[in-house]
Amino acid sequence: MSETSTATPESLTQTLTGSGLRATPQRELVFNILFEKRDHPTADEVFTRAKAEMPTISLATVYNCLETLVQCRVVRAVNFERGPTRYCPNQRPHAHFHDEQTGSTHDIDLPPGLLDHVKTILPTGYEANSVEIIFRGKTQS
Amino acid sequence: MSETSTATPESLTQTLTGSGLRATPQRELVFNILFEKRDHPTADEVFTRAKAEMPTISLATVYNCLETLVQCRVVRAVNFERGPTRYCPNQRPHAHFHDEQTGSTHDIDLPPGLLDHVKTILPTGYEANSVEIIFRGKTQS
């Protein structure tokens, strides 16, 4: 229930209604898709997976749901290169590792204090409210 | 002349010819525009500034030149949000600070060793060849 914990399908309804929004089947489905397989899919990939469950859902709705979930802060939009935005349901402070061989993206948990340490490099007058860290490279195996 | 120094308009010709590419007026102009005002402009903004100097230059050529300069590693392409790619001639290791009030982007020099320190958070099996750090917030002034 802390600010940085990851939402669950169960807590989603509360988050939405608490924000004055409706917990629709489409919003729940889109969130469940992100929650089940944390592979940072694009909107289009979410759409493909969603259609398997709900054949009538539209791409526009997937975009709308993703935007709503981002506004509610239960999902993060990730952009580390030109190309489609990717979506991540992990709300813990974490970095992203982009495997250049496979194109896949992995979450890297951050040790407590790291973000604060990194913020100390900012000159006086710069006030950061978020820090994003992106690694690029390859993974063994 | 070290690997991480920033290219100058003077060194550009060498870099290009050393890569088997021609030092064309368009490439030099595009680089000079980035070098003179380090405000991380988009391709379109570079195009506007370039036309003032060289009215016949085309947007396609600006894109081509920028891509060439990125390939030669004298310019960095920066993407920290959906939206047009921005270009940066600073080749020193640095982070980006995105001022959410003004939309402007500032370079933040990194103390030596910071990137290596950040890399120590990677689990075994992850080999990063680059680390990108993006701050978002506001600046005093």
Added chain:
DNA sequence: CTTGCTCATTAGAATCATTCTTATTTGATA
């Protein structure tokens, strides 16, 4: 219950950054 509203979804059009295609120009080299 029904009506009335507001929110949400849908389909398709529009937008915008970027890439591609094709023709033309340039410039180094033989």
Added chain:
DNA sequence: TATCAAATAAGAATGATTCTAATGAGCAAG
């Protein structure tokens, strides 16, 4: 100077996203 690959230019095409307009669903009086 002729050759010919590299580079530029103009416009078309692409692809992700956003917008528009119409339809549908759920709640809140009446």
